[in-house]
Structures are given as C-alpha cells and as structure tokens.
Amino acid sequence: MDFNALVTQIESVAQGIDTEIQNISSDADLEAVRIKYLGRKGLFAEFTSFIPSVPQESRGKIGQKVNFLKDRIGVLLEERKRQLGVVAPPQEKISLDISMPGMGQAVGRRHPLTQTIDEICAIFVQMGFTVKEGPEIETEFNNFTGLNIPLEHPSRDAFDTFYLESKERLLLRSHTSPGQVRVMKSRTPPLAVVVPGRVYRPDAVDASHSFMFHQIEGLVVDRDIKFSDLKGTLEVFVKAVFGDDIAMRFRPHFFPFTEPSAEVDISCIMCKGKGCSVCGRKGWLEILGSGMIHPQVFAHVGYPSGAYTGFAFGLGIERIAMLKYGITDIRLFFENDLRFLTQF
Ligand code: PHE
Numbered sequence: 001m002d003f004n005a006l007v008t009q010i011e012s013v014a015q016g017i018d019t020e021i022q023n024i025s026s027d028a029d030l031e032a033v034r035i036k037y038l039g040r041k042g043l044f045a046e047f048t049s050f051i052p053s054v055p056q057e058s059r060g061k062i063g064q065k066v067n068f069l070k071d072r073i074g075v076l077l078e079e080r081k082r083q084l085g086v087v088a089p090p091q092e093k094i095s096l097d098i099s100m101p102g103m104g105q106a107v108g109r110r111h112p113l114t115q116t117i118d119e120i121c122a123i124f125v126q127m128g129f130t131v132k133e134g135p136e137i138e139t140e141f142n143n144f145t146g147l148n149i150p151l152e153h154p155s156r157d158a159f160d161t162f163y164l165e166s167k168e169r170l171l172l173r174s175h176t177s178p179g180q181v182r183v184m185k186s187r188t189p190p191l192a193v194v195v196p197g198r199v200y201r202p203d204a205v206d207a208s209h210s211f212m213f214h215q216i217e218g219l220v221v222d223r224d225i226k227f228s229d230l231k232g233t234l235e236v237f238v239k240a241v242f243g244d245d246i247a248m249r250f251r252p253h254f255f256p257f258t259e260p261s262a263e264v265d266i267s268c269i270m271c272k273g274k275g276c277s278v279c280g281r282k283g284w285l286e287i288l289g290s291g292m293i294h295p296q297v298f299a300h301v302g303y304p305s306g307a308y309t310g311f312a313f314g315l316g317i318e319r320i321a322m323l324k325y326g327i328t329d330i331r332l333f334f335e336n337d338l339r340f341l342t343q344f
Pocket residue numbers: 174175176177217255258289290291312313314315
C-alpha cells in the first residue's frame with residue numbers, strides 16, 4: 001500500500017463508519033466489527049504498520065488521522081453497545097388518569113347473627129354478667145344427666161340429638177344449657193354468666209327450622225336469688241332489644257333442670273298484640289325458656305345442698321334476629337348470599 005492508497009482507505013473508513021456501527025443490531029455483530037477494525041490483525045493494526053513507510057513529513061499527520069479515527073470507532077462502538085443493552089423488550093405503556101374515580105374496596109361486615117349475639121351479650125355485660133363459651137362437642141353428662149334430664153327423656157333420643165361415633169357417647173350439644181353445668185362445675189357462686197354458641201338438632205330444614213342454630217344461655221347463682229330477679233333481668237333485656245313499649249309475660253312450663261319453669265312471651269312486635277300472621281293471631285311471641293335452677297342440678301355439679309339458689313334462661317338467637325329484622329326464613333342466615341348479608 002502506498003501513501004495515497006492509505007489516505008484513501010482511511011477516508012473511506014471515516015465516511016462509512018457511523019452508518020456501519022449504527023446498523024449493528026446484535027452483540028455478536030458488534031464484536032465482529034470491533035475485531036475487523038480494532039482487532040490485533042484488524043485494519044488499524046495494518047494502518048499503523050504502514051506508518052513507518054510514510055514519508056517523514058506526512059507521518060505525523062497520518063498518525064493523527066489514524067489515532068483520531070481509531071478513538072472515534074471505539075467511542076461509537078461503546079455507544080452502540082449501550083443502546084443495544086438499554087433497548088429492553090417493548091413495554092406496555094402505563095398511563096395514569098388521576099381524574100378517574102378510584103376502585104372502591106368492598107368492606108366486610110359482621111354476620112347478622114354475630115351482630116345479634118354481640119348486642120345481646122353487651123346488654124347482659126352491662127348488668128354485670130361475664131361471657132363464657134363452651135365446646136360444641138359435649139358429653140352426655142353435661143348435655144343431659146347433669147341437667148336432671150332423665151334417661152328416658154325423648155330429647156336424648158337419636159332422633160333429637162346428634163351422637164358422635166365414640167365410646168364415650170359424645171354428642172353435638174342440643175342446647176347451650178351444658179354451659180350451666182360447665183360453669184358451675186368450675187366455679188363457686190356468686191355467678192352471673194352468659195354462654196352464646198351453636199347448637200344442633202336433627203330437625204328437617206324448613207323456613208323456621210335448621211339442624212344448627214344459636215342460643216344464649218344465662219345463669220345466675222348466689223345465696224338469695226329469687227324468681228323476681230329472673231323477671232327483672234329479662235325485663236331489662238327485652239326492653240333493651242325490642243323497645244320500652246314491649247309487654248312481657250311468663251307462662252308456666254316444664255324443663256327438667258328448672259323448677260319452677262316458665263316460657264317468656266313478648267307482645268307481638270308486628271301487630272303490638274292485636275293478632276297477626278307473625279304471632280298466629282295470638283298477639284304474643286314466645287322468645288325464651290327459663291326457670292329457677294333445680295336442686296338436683298346443684299347436686300350434680302357438687303354444690304352443697306340448700307346453699308344456693310339461682311335462675312337460668314335460654315333464648316334462640318335466630319328467632320330474636322328474625323323478629324327484630326322481619327326475616328321470615330331461617331335459611332337466609334346460612335346461605336351466605338351477599339344480597340342478604342349486606343343489608344345488615
Ligand atoms: N335449654 C332450653 C331449650 O333449649 C332452654 C332453657 C334454658 C330453659 C335454661 C330453662 C333454662 O329449650
């Protein structure tokens with residue numbers, strides 16, 4: 001290569017190099033171009049090797065040109081490399097319109113039965129009761145025997161109680177009254193306790209029956225508890241739940257674990273006692289069972305004979321909630337339909 005050929009070649013490289021490097025689209029091509037020009041056997045190694053044969057007076061100028069172009073190629077390759085690395089796969093554009101309404105969070109709420117249980121417990125807590133829960137799986141003793149329910153009583157029948165397949169004759173409690181037995185076995189009076197919870201009975205399901213429902217048991221035991229204490233306590237409760245103008249009456253009844261026993265009715269909250277379809281034209285609605293604790297129950301829990309008196313009551317939560325909210329089908333509580341649940 002003579003001097004003129006060298007100059008021509010340098011100039012043609014200088015002219016085309018920008019486009020050549022800009023057209024590179026992969027790391028492999030980038031490396032190939034680098035080797036072609038800057039490699040140990042590349043074009044610039046060749047140029048440099050010619051410089052000594054260039055006439056003395058032009059050597060400096062040519063050397064400058066070569067070095068300038070060499071540096072420039074280095075810079076262009078670096079730049080292209082950065083561009084190739086930065087160009088990430090096409091990304092979805094995220095646009096934010098701050099004038100759009102936000103996405104509302106659905107707010108959860110407590111189940112109407114839970115609300116009713118909490119409300120009723122709060123009324124009794126205000127009167128000095130404590131709240132104690134018991135297990136849903138119970139012994140035959142706590143559910144029946146301790147409550148003075150005789151062996152031949154129909155409620156013990158497998159048609160009326162769910163028994164578990166166990167040697168100990170365990171069962172699903174058929175009422176919350178075993179809560180009385182548990183509390184009295186573990187504590188000495190004075191006692192004022194409410195026991196809310198689920199209970200189970202093998203009933204055919206319809207608008208007013210469910211094989212599982214909820215009760216709250218109430219229990220007060222001390223040295224001189226009278227029937228009038230039961231009456232006063234329930235009166236405060238009924239007025240707090242249904243309002244001051246609700247009338248209440250006690251109807252003699254029978255429970256093996258209370259003596260005397262009574263069922264409590266309130267004046268119909270729909271017709272105010274005149275008689276309607278909700279109260280079956282009677283003007284009264286039955287809401288709970290109650291009575292003075294039977295001495296035999298005290299004996300079963302190991303209290304000394306004659307030492308204490310007390311009262312107990314048991315009320316159905318679903319019944320109270322249905323009356324309070326005008327719900328006509330008990331199944332609605334257990335279907336978890338949000339159209340129903342969000343109304344409370
Ligand atoms: N356990 C009774 C029932 O389920 C209700 C009750 C409780 C009655 C306490 C008297 C005293 O029907």
